[in-house]
Amino acid sequence: MTQGTETVARYFTSMMEHDWPALRSCLADDFSRVGPYAEHVWNDPEEYVAFVSGLLPGLRKHGVEVTRVSGDGAVVHAEATETVELDGRQSTVRIAAVFDLDDGGRIRHVEVFVRRPATAT
Numbered sequence: 694m695t696q697g698t699e700t701v702a703r704y705f706t707s708m709m710e711h712d713w714p715a716l717r718s719c720l721a722d723d724f725s726r727v728g729p730y731a732e733h734v735w736n737d738p739e740e741y742v743a744f745v746s747g748l749l750p751g752l753r754k755h756g757v758e759v760t761r762v763s764g765d766g767a768v769v770h771a772e773a774t775e776t777v778e779l780d781g782r783q784s785t786v787r788i789a790a791v792f793d794l795d796d797g798g799r800i801r802h803v804e805v806f807v808r809r810p811a812t813a814t
Contacts, residue, residue, distance in 0.1 A: 696798040697769040698762045704792075704800060705759050705773065713746045721799040728805040729788065753778035767794045772808070 700719050707716035717738060724738040735741040749755060754777065761772040769792040776785045787808035795801045 695764060695766075695769075697764050697767065697792070697794045700794060700798050700800060701762050701764070701769045701771050701792050702759070705757060705771070708745060708749060709757055711746070711750055713742055716745065717742050719800055721795045721797070721801040723795075723801060724799075725801070726803045726805070729807045733805070754783065764792070767796075768792070769794065 704716065704719040707713075707719060720738040720741070722738065724735075724741065726733065726735045726741055728734075735744065755775075756777075757773050757775045759771060759773045761770075763770050771790045771792065772787070773790070774785060774787050776783055778784070788805055789808050790803055790805045792800050793802040
């Protein structure tokens with residue numbers, strides 16, 4: 694595993710464990726995030742961590758299964774399946790994300806894409 698892929702793996706683990714200081718440590722001071730929806734844009738790491746720490750603990754039956762993390766140098770790709778209970782039904786969405794890392798191996802920018810529309814099971 695490279696430094697970049699380790700950082701991205703730690704990013705996902707920190708979110709799932711609700712370890713907000715660890716999540717923040719993955720992010721560069723000039724961090725930004727885009728997608729997959731217009732309201733999911735951040736240009737400040739503290740604001741992003743505040744958003745995530747306010748959202749994730751309140752989600753019912755939320756989980757993220759990271760299925761692949763790969764990269765070479767400063768660019769890392771990740772694929773994941775995210776599930777959450779919405780209106781009493783489990784919803785699943787597959788995502789892909791591209792992470793750009795700074796020279797210290799922290800995440801400078803992440804762009805998230807929906808791979809498959811959400812489905813109810």
